[in-house]
Structure formats: structure tokens, C-alpha cells
Amino acid sequence: MRSGLHAMRVFALSDIHVDYDANLQWVRQLSRTDHVDDVLILAGDVSHRPALLLECLDTLARRFRQVFFVPGNHDLWVLGDAQGGDSLLKFARVREAVASCGAGMEPQQLGPWFFMPLLGWYDYSFGEPDPQLQQAWADFRACRWPAHMQPADVAAHFEALNPQVQPPAGSRVITFSHFMPRLDLIPAIVPKQHRMLDPVLGSTRIETALRGFKAEIHVYGHSHINRNVVLDGVRYVNSAFGYPHETRISARQLLCVAQG
Incomplete structure (x- = not known):
């Protein structure tokens, strides 16, 4: 129920990783009254454990x-997932969990803002992975795809699931994705040894999509490096909560990105 006391605010958050108890407790302790008029964009990486994912989404949806x-x-x-199946089936289960608690994965107009989710995956448009990354990157073991699907096929699959809609005339558009839409969002201060991760950070497909929607703001996650920067007329925001030890690169708080 809306209080009617405040204009709607839009907050961004990603990479909450509630597998860590400190992160889960932060979610549980969020005010039950401060955000009843507000919108939250949660840009992925809650938990691979279905019960924790559902608890987190349900808790936030109530606030x-x-x-x-x-x-x-x-x-x-899906590594160690008692329910079995591959990551496409896991995606279907995640979508069901989102719907069951009243959160959303579909485009929606609220106030002056049109919210457009952009599903995706990394497709090596940021570079090819070297052998070290192939060994180190957990997704290559923890995700499981049909035998014929390579990362580019996975990215194309999720891109095809995005609704083919256009925002109503006069709307202000906020798009959001988990993966990065452009590689130059990585700040220059990031050490060279960490740049081996570039191939698995995102996809230029996402950038093409958000430009097609004429997005004013794009919220993303994945990198755990907080950013709030305007590039080529679009404001890009990463408000990562991050792992408990990542206090220098993650703000660990809700970030208001818009009002209306």
C-alpha cells in the first residue's frame, strides 16, 4: 500500500549475494515503511540457492x-543443485520464483518512467578468454547449458527472450541488465591482472538494445565496481552490494537514481 507521503523514488542495487549471512541480515533489516512508495531495480546475483533467492525477493517485494x-x-x-537440470531450467524456476513473490521481470510503466529489463549473457564481444580464465571462472563449472550452446548462443537465447515492445510516447526510459553493456565502464584504475576477466563481463548486445530504447539511465551489475557515469548521453549506474570484504569498491547501500 502506498503512503501517499512521498514522490516515487527509484533505487538501484545488484550483487547482493545473500549466501553471506551479513548480506542477508542487511536485507532483513531494511525498513518496512521507508520505501513503500519506491521502486527497486535489483540487477542480479542474489543467490544460486532457491530458498535464499526467494526469501530475498519476497522480503524486498514487501518493502x-x-x-x-x-x-x-x-x-x-546448478552445481550441486538438488533439483537438477541445466541453467535454462534454472532460469525458468527463477522466473517462477520472481512472479510468486510479486517482483517483476517484465517491462512496466510507473509514473513517468518506463522500466525495461534486458536479459543477457557474456558473448566474448569484450574479448576471448585465455586458458587461465577458462580454468578460474566458476561459471564454466557451475552453469550447465545444452551441449550445442556456446556463450554466444546463450547470449542470443536470452536476448531473444526480451519483450519486443516500445515505451509509450513521452516516457523516460530506464533499462537494466546484470551484465555490463560496454567495456569502458571498467575504470582505468583497475589493475591489469584483473582485466583477464574482460571477456566474461558483458556484451555489446546490451548496449545496442539500450540505445534502441533511447534509455536515459541504465542500471547494471556483475563487476562489483560501483559506477555512476554519463557516457554518450546515457547515465550508467552500478550499485553493487558485493561480498562482505569488498568495502572499497562496493557502496553496500541503496542508491537513488531517479525520482518522479
């Missing part, structure tokens, strides 16, 4: 007017 969600790579891990 915000609307929660929008796109799954991240961790959310689709």
Missing part, C-alpha cells in the same frame, strides 16, 4: 512498491 529483477550468472548456477 518496496515494486521490485524489478534480472537474474545474474550466480542465480543460474
Whole structure:
């Protein structure tokens, strides 16, 4: 129920990783009254454990007017998943969990803002992985895809699931994805040894999509490096909560990105 006391605010958050108890407790302790008029964009990586994913989404959905969600790579891990199946089936289960608690993965107009989720995956458009990355990157073991699907096929599959809609005339558009839409969002201060991760950070497909929607703001996650920067007329925001030890690169708080 809306209080009617405040204009709607739009908050961004990603990479909450509630597998860590400190992160889960932060979610549980969020105010039950401060955000009843507000929207939360949760840009993926909640948990690979279905019960924790559901608890987190349900808790947030009870505290915000609307929660929008796109799954991240961790959310689709199936390694050790008692339910079995591959990561496409896991995605279907995640979508069911989102719907069951009242959160959303579909485009929606609220106030002046049109919210557009952009599903995706990395497709090596940021570079090819070297052998070290092939060994180190957990997704290559924790995600499981049909035998014929390579990362580019996975990215194309999720891209095809995005609704083919256009925002109503006069709307202000906020798009959001888990994966990065452009590689130059990585700041220059990131050490060279960490740049081996570039191939698995995102996809230029997402950038093409958000430009097609004439997005004013794009919220993303995945990198765990907080950013709030305007590039070529679009404001890009990463508000990562991150792992408990990542206090220098993650703000560990809700970030208001818009009002209306």
C-alpha cells in the first residue's frame, strides 16, 4: 500500500549475494515503511540457492512498491543443485520464483518512467578468454547449458527472450541488465591482472538494445565496481552490494537514481 507521503523514488542495487549471512541480515533489516512508495531495480546475483533467492525477493517485494529483477550468472548456477537440470531450467524456476513473490521481470510503466529489463549473457564481444580464465571462472563449472550452446548462443537465447515492445510516447526510459553493456565502464584504475576477466563481463548486445530504447539511465551489475557515469548521453549506474570484504569498491547501500 502506498503512503501517499512521498514522490516515487527509484533505487538501484545488484550483487547482493545473500549466501553471506551479513548480506542477508542487511536485507532483513531494511525498513518496512521507508520505501513503500519506491521502486527497486535489483540487477542480479542474489543467490544460486532457491530458498535464499526467494526469501530475498519476497522480503524486498514487501518493502518496496515494486521490485524489478534480472537474474545474474550466480542465480543460474546448478552445481550441486538438488533439483537438477541445466541453467535454462534454472532460469525458468527463477522466473517462477520472481512472479510468486510479486517482483517483476517484465517491462512496466510507473509514473513517468518506463522500466525495461534486458536479459543477457557474456558473448566474448569484450574479448576471448585465455586458458587461465577458462580454468578460474566458476561459471564454466557451475552453469550447465545444452551441449550445442556456446556463450554466444546463450547470449542470443536470452536476448531473444526480451519483450519486443516500445515505451509509450513521452516516457523516460530506464533499462537494466546484470551484465555490463560496454567495456569502458571498467575504470582505468583497475589493475591489469584483473582485466583477464574482460571477456566474461558483458556484451555489446546490451548496449545496442539500450540505445534502441533511447534509455536515459541504465542500471547494471556483475563487476562489483560501483559506477555512476554519463557516457554518450546515457547515465550508467552500478550499485553493487558485493561480498562482505569488498568495502572499497562496493557502496553496500541503496542508491537513488531517479525520482518522479
